[in-house]
Amino acid sequence: MTNSPGRAEKLSSSAGSVMFDADVLVLGGGPAGTWAAISAAEHGARVVLADKGFCGTSGATAAAGTGVWYVDPAPERREAAMASREKLGGHLQDRRWMARVLDRTYAQSNQLADWGYPYPADDDGRPQRNSLQGPEYMRLMRKRTKQAGVTILDHSPALELLVDGNGVVAGATGLRRQKGDRWAVNAKAVVIATGGCAFLSKTLGSNVLTGDGYLLAAEAGAEFTSMEFSNAYAISPAFGSVTKTLFYSWSSFTDEQGSVIPGASSKGGRSVIARALRKGPVYAQLDQADAETQRHMRVSQPNFFLPFDRTGIDPFTQRFPITLRLEGTVRGTGGLRIIDDSCATTVPGLYAAGDAATRELICGGFTGGGSHNAAWAMSSGHWAGQGAAEFARQMGTTSGRQAFRRGTVGLRSGGGRPLQGSALARSVQDEVFPYELNYFREAGRLGESLRRLDALWSDASAADAPDEKELLRAREAAAMLATARWMYRSALTRQESRGMHRRDDYPEQDDRYLHLVTSGGLDDVWTSARPLASAQYAEAAE
Amino acid sequence: MIEVIDAEQCTACDICVSVCPTNVFDKTDGIPRIARQSDCQTCFLCELYCPEDALFVSPFADAPQAVDVAALKEATMLGSYRRAVGWVEESRHLRAADRSYRLFGH
Numbered sequence: 001m002t003n004s005p006g007r008a009e010k011l012s013s014s015a016g017s018v019m020f021d022a023d024v025l026v027l028g029g030g031p032a033g034t035w036a037a038i039s040a041a042e043h044g045a046r047v048v049l050a051d052k053g054f055c056g057t058s059g060a061t062a063a064a065g066t067g068v069w070y071v072d073p074a075p076e077r078r079e080a081a082m083a084s085r086e087k088l089g090g091h092l093q094d095r096r097w098m099a100r101v102l103d104r105t106y107a108q109s110n111q112l113a114d115w116g117y118p119y120p121a122d123d124d125g126r127p128q129r130n131s132l133q134g135p136e137y138m139r140l141m142r143k144r145t146k147q148a149g150v151t152i153l154d155h156s157p158a159l160e161l162l163v164d165g166n167g168v169v170a171g172a173t174g175l176r177r178q179k180g181d182r183w184a185v186n187a188k189a190v191v192i193a194t195g196g197c198a199f200l201s202k203t204l205g206s207n208v209l210t211g212d213g214y215l216l217a218a219e220a221g222a223e224f225t226s227m228e229f230s231n232a233y234a235i236s237p238a239f240g241s242v243t244k245t246l247f248y249s250w251s252s253f254t255d256e257q258g259s260v261i262p263g264a265s266s267k268g269g270r271s272v273i274a275r276a277l278r279k280g281p282v283y284a285q286l287d288q289a290d291a292e293t294q295r296h297m298r299v300s301q302p303n304f305f306l307p308f309d310r311t312g313i314d315p316f317t318q319r320f321p322i323t324l325r326l327e328g329t330v331r332g333t334g335g336l337r338i339i340d341d342s343c344a345t346t347v348p349g350l351y352a353a354g355d356a357a358t359r360e361l362i363c364g365g366f367t368g369g370g371s372h373n374a375a376w377a378m379s380s381g382h383w384a385g386q387g388a389a390e391f392a393r394q395m396g397t398t399s400g401r402q403a404f405r406r407g408t409v410g411l412r413s414g415g416g417r418p419l420q421g422s423a424l425a426r427s428v429q430d431e432v433f434p435y436e437l438n439y440f441r442e443a444g445r446l447g448e449s450l451r452r453l454d455a456l457w458s459d460a461s462a463a464d465a466p467d468e469k470e471l472l473r474a475r476e477a478a479a480m481l482a483t484a485r486w487m488y489r490s491a492l493t494r495q496e497s498r499g500m501h502r503r504d505d506y507p508e509q510d511d512r513y514l515h516l517v518t519s520g521g522l523d524d525v526w527t528s529a530r531p532l533a534s535a536q537y538a539e540a541a542e
Numbered sequence: 543m544i545e546v547i548d549a550e551q552c553t554a555c556d557i558c559v560s561v562c563p564t565n566v567f568d569k570t571d572g573i574p575r576i577a578r579q580s581d582c583q584t585c586f587l588c589e590l591y592c593p594e595d596a597l598f599v600s601p602f603a604d605a606p607q608a609v610d611v612a613a614l615k616e617a618t619m620l621g622s623y624r625r626a627v628g629w630v631e632e633s634r635h636l637r638a639a640d641r642s643y644r645l646f647g648h
Contacts, residue, residue, distance in 0.1 A: 052563075053562070053563030053564060053565065054560055054561045054562070054563055056561070057561045057562070057563045057585075057587045057591070058563035059563070062563070062585075062587065063563075063583075063585035063586065063587055065640070065642065067642065067646060118637040118638040119638065119640075120638045120639060120640045120641065120643070121638075122643065128640075128643040130642070130643055130646065131640050131642035131643060131646075133627065133637075133640055135587065135590055135627060135629075136627070136637060154560065155560075155565060177565055178559070178565065202583050202584060202603045202604070204583075204584075204585060205563070205583065205585045205587075206583070207563075207564055207581075207583035208563050208564060208583075237601075239601065239602050239603065239604065240584065240601045240602065240603050241583060241584035241585065241601075241603040242584075242601075246645065246646075247645075293644075293645070295641075296641035296642075296644045296645055297645065298626075299636060299639040299640065299641055300639075300640050300641045300642045300645060301642075302623065302626035302627050302636075303586060303623065303627075305626075306586060306599075306601055306622075306623060307601035308601075309622070310600065310601045310619065311601060
């Protein structure tokens, strides 16, 4: 086949597999992945983007809508935007990163306007750019990714990374699940933009987010950070998937008998809801939204109303049962540790962006909700793509470079019975869904859970690779399991309550823990304390 | 979960097969098959992308539901999400109707 200049080269297409030669491989086709692919292509790289699902619909953003941390560049507005979050985040943020993310998000959002994103205007005709409609945004991002010359592989989940003899990332391999064969991409740099891990909880749009990128990065030696900030739960109708917690700030919350639950609220009182749910059903009713607010809600988030319109419930006048669905590290702030401004990880040639990368830099220990997360995806995507393209350029020719597969669990013959992905996924859910284990943490319960999770890991590691049809689910389950172990090991280490991490046995914030927790490892999970960047600067100045 | 591909409306364009992020559908010689319903994450995106309003996603995320296609059509439920987000000609103005900026900061 012929290739237009700048496109990744398809090397062979023998029956049953397809191989590409690229400068940069991006794993994941949500906001972070598409921004990374576009920015790498703009820096002259030949780029392949592989998405587990369909680039344009997969990931937490596409199905939903999201606020964006878009702030006018006026210094006092920026200052207020940064200051307002520092206490919530337990003072673990990095101001230098917050400032550069604000600058970059402003630029990227304006870029979207130039590309034709239909931003609304307020009554005075001023454009409003602090919110994006997921389907609209991601449809546009797919189009721009293609126009940038990026080769998109849909329904092509990555299975494992390739590295060269020096441990430098050399590409990845994966499945083409609708074609029933495999892909391989030789690349000089790889961007992990596979999102966080929501443990198949059906929180809106997140069932593709099973920590896959974490697992394959860890297999190549990558490190994690802030994994204890991983216990985000979102409100949804008990029967449904639509999590739009913002709208519940107009809600009252009642118990079975219809009595108001004291302290229950979407913000600052969600833990009260979690405790109440352990005793019985909890009901919501958006009875504090006036007619005008109701109209704004309808046009802003049409999907919020699908579960109600289709079941004949008027959420403003009728109460309905709710639940809390685990959002894990999708709304948490932990992820792959990045070590410089280009979003490089600790593995040479490997970059991270979006929810897959730590968001502690701008959120500290608290969720970024939608808006910081969207800003982070745009910014880190841009930088990771640029960083990967630059790494590839400096590497020059790599012909004849040997590549080694780094995949482990689920991919190797272990001599045992085949890894049962679905059963393993359920076992992991049993450890991370319960509020008494994950939402409200305590040393004894965390320790017991970790013992069970470690045993599951030993079994999974000893298992045989399942057949091709079950392989993806097995790898997903293994990634969920690995994620849970980094989460809980980190949570056990932080003997205080800070940000979103709550310890029943240490209910107060304790400034002996004003540091970050690095974690990693597969067979042996480890953690270590890491000083804040600001503390490092202070030390260097002494 | 996805419950219906309406055989009267479906043109077998297979867009749903492509766009479903969790690979629920399989291509066939005719209209696609809901092959892995339990993998449906109830994100409504297949319905949104279906140009013929042939799909219906029930809002019940954890268990399949029996649905009455004739009643859904009668109630103009098919395609209701597309109309609400402005992805059909007559409601294009809704694409820029986001009023989230009025709701933030509550």
